[in-house]
Amino acid sequence: MSDQAAESTGSFRIPATQDEPAGNGKSDKPKSFWRELPILIIIALALTFLLQTFIARVYLIPSESMEPTLHGCAGCTGDRIVVEKISYRFGDPKAGDVVVFLGPDSWNGAYVSIRSHNPAIRALQNAGAFIGIVPPDENDLVKRVIATGGQTVECCDEQGRILVDGKPLDEPYVKTDFPFIPGQQDCKTESKSPRCFPAVTVPAGRLWVMGDNRNNSADSRFHSCVIHPELPRCDKDAADYMGDAEATGTVPIGNVRGKAVFVVLPPSRMGVIHSPDIQAN
Template sequence: MNDGDSAGKHRAGGADEETAGNSQAEKESSQAEKEKKPRSFWRELPILILVALVLSFLLQTFIGRVYLIPSESMEPTLHGCPGCTGDRIVVEKISYRFGDPQPGDVVVFRGPESWSENYTSRRSSNAVIRGAQELGSLVGLVPPDENDLVKRVIATGGQTVECCDDQGRVLVDGEPLTEPYVTMDYPFTPGVQTCDTALKSGRCFGPVTVPEGNLWVMGDNRSNSADSRFHVYDELQGTIPVDNVIGKATFIVLPPTRWGTISSPDIQQQ
């Protein structure tokens, strides 16, 4: 009896151990299956959004950004006329990390103090909404709260710019510029309305010597652009610091009917 009971106990114990082993194996298998299961989309979504926002911030800060053209000062190159759909342009920020803007380039820049006297903030007076707008600006969802302008570079530091020669052309260091992009300008009629007649042409200005590290900029729509000529009596003689330049306008992305590159011709005769 004792031997039989002992054997029975050993068999029962072995069965219990086997059952326990199987249970542990099943648990481990179940745990492994759980670990292999892909994470829920809703759990990953916040991570994906965060990564997208960080990438957008880096892109907008160091590579390029899209800007809306709000005015007609660069017509016909860039559309911003009243009642029409303003162009959205890509402004790349890489070129000027390795060199300065050149005559003929179309640039976006932060307006100096005298250029921003009539600028009003686009931000809400509500602190919460304003904070959300500032955050949106960092990732490119909201325009920056600054007076960003777009014009074409006409002359750079050390050059002397003025208008006009006897054909009404802008001169840089005494040489006339080739400006195929200008289609709208003030009247200039030799012998009738020039820079020397009693009724002077609206084209006339200067001469102005551009300080080193600055640029003289003008709109392609010469008769409707508050550019360097308009600010010639400020502390910078109408010029803008190169440090204010955000980047070079390179491409029109909207509307689709206007897709294309933005020309930056060599306007100074060699």
């Protein structure tokens, strides 16, 4: 009986080597962090590239043209804004949208490259811009869409408001503008208000854009030969201006980088960027 019990007990004994891995009998060591780090970096850069190319990108506001909606005043901390790129893959910008766009050729006279003169550093900067960790070397601007292709924009009505197709716009975001005093300084008096400009019809596929800081914004008004025939590039007869889309001061829709939707920095100004329906009237 004792021999039989011992034999039975032994049949349930687990060999000591059963929990050990096959092979040399030694457990594998965890992979080194330093061997995995390059792979993690490549994945992170690839995700950054995809995110900023197809979904959204952060831009810095460099000027005062959109005050007070967006801060970029001299001596202050410029706003950093999120610009989403998905909406305009399925539709065009609408009046009231705040958009970031590449300045047309005629707008780029004062632009200065932000790249280093050192070829090696410049190559690194260009590589960083490709994956989205360095700003692109281009004249990216931010303004509000006022009118779209086929619409006629002008200023002003009796109250100093901009008209699109003869209807006044509702623009609650405009806090500073040129003076407009009916009967004393308007669009009909001898001392004309600087707000006033003649009718411009926006060519198809283009946008008329203006800064919210109306008396300090080099926008479609400034670049229009219809309004400023004295500009060096406006060397044609006034009758020819409207046949030249570039001369109208408008921006091609293809130049639009995306829609500004959120202020992310500084924390004190963090919030949504509103795009009201300004043509609702």
